[in-house]
Amino acid sequence: MDCADILFVFPKAQHSHSNDKRRIVSKSIEKQLKRATLTDKIYCNVFFNYETDIEKRIALFAEEQVYTAVRELNKAIRRTHREMPLNGNQTQTVIDDYEKKMEKLESFFPSDKTDHYACHKLEVLLQRHSDVSAFSLNDGQMQIFTKEEKSVRCYIEEFLPKNMCPFTVRQWSSNPKISKCHLKQGSKVSRSNDHSQEYGTLGFFLRDNEGSLYFTTCAHVIQNNKEVYTDTVESAVGKSVMAPNVYADSITDGLDLSLIKVFKEKIEHCRYGLRDSTDRFVTGIVALANDSEMKNMKVYKWGAKTELTKGTYKGSIFVREGEEFKNRIHFIQNNPTNAEFAEEGDSGSLICFEATDSPQLSSKSAAFIFVGKCLSGKEFLPEEFKEKDLFAGLGYHVSNAFECKTRNLNPMLTPGNDNGSIQQGAGIQF
Structure with a gap:
């Protein structure tokens, strides 16, 4: 079972150690789903019901789906043109017009190839670690600033799904x-x-x-x-x-x-x-x-x-x-x-x-x-x-x-x- 896109939302914690409670919940879910062959670490998908990052994650997921669908559709239209030319008849004209409109729509998409949906998972993890002082996403790579590099690297290795988002760790004095x-x-x-x-x-x-x-x-x-x-x-x-x-x-x-x-x-x-x-x-x-x-x-x-x-x-x-x-x-x-x-x-x-x-x-x-x-x-x-x-x-x-x-x-x-x-x-x- 692939849980990469599933969000787990539960009521607000009743004590100050909110990150600990998220970890307990995520471990419990992982244990219950172990027999289903869990393929992703889910701590970055566990939220309290009041967190604004839920809306951001859903919006980024929807955005990614739209971008992917439009780009794949445009590829299919261009491939069809190459393989099945319609020699200028009325159907050809309609398809040409549709292709131009879809290409115009795609031109509005961001030109960079950053996977903002995937990077948001790392962003959520960084917000939950007290040794992280600051972070910034530049050209698809997350820059993480901390005074405790070893601690932060071990934390990311434990909770971030592999190859999710490239990152570097830098000193924050x-x-x-x-x-x-x-x-x-x-x-x-x-x-x-x-x-x-x-x-x-x-x-x-x-x-x-x-x-x-x-x-x-x-x-x-x-x-x-x-x-x-x-x-x-x-x-x-x-x-x-x-x-x-x-x-x-x-x-x-x-x-x-x-x-x-x-x-x-x-x-x-x-x-x-x-x-x-x-x-x-x-x-x-x-x-x-x-x-x-x-x-x-x-x-x-x-x-x-x-x-x-x-x-x-x-x-x-x-x-x-x-x-x-x-x-x-x-x-x-x-x-x-x-x-x-x-x-x-x-x-x-x-x-x-x-x-x-x-x-x-x-x-x-x-x-x-x-x-x-x-x-x-x-x-x-x-x-x-x-x-x-x-x-x-x-x-x-x-x-x-x-x-x-x-x-x-x-x-x-x-x-x-x-x-x-x-x-x-x-x-x-x-």
């Missing part, structure tokens, strides 16, 4: 330090409209069900309950209603998000929509695609310091935050025209993907919010970019902004109020 612009110990902070002082960047606007308007920036830029000034309006435009305490230069101090509620009398100054790379405001979407599938796509951002910069997205590293892993370090290959993709003053910037007319990215897409540049940790860069101009920055998914305590928030990514001076990429004074 500590989390790289982050340059968070500008609030850190010793920084001078001005809470006036003197815009020669330190500043961050407005990310994007949101509205709640009651009609209140908000925008995002970083918590280390605007702390909770602090008023906010911009360089286009003389008086304060809003006040932070949510911002965690993030004072250290570490990656894992929580979500560096400050939610600013715009004063009612200042709403008329706000300009909505997604700002594209030609400085137009267009309708955009929030990108939810798998990061590894976005590799090599074109990105851009509008920042208060460097304004428009462009680059190519090269993937991310998932870093341990408590019991979870979050993709916090993102790699962007700088455009030759940029001095650097982002600098101090750009914290809070929205990092966007260019539209590709594909099902994945049918329009401009807001993907990440930039927090700060990695000051250390070149050893964590993908091997192929160690000698190249690669920007490594801390960031988080735009979708994380909707998970804060202010409920029912919706992004304002449709153009409106063309005369608004407070807009995506505007400078924020604190």
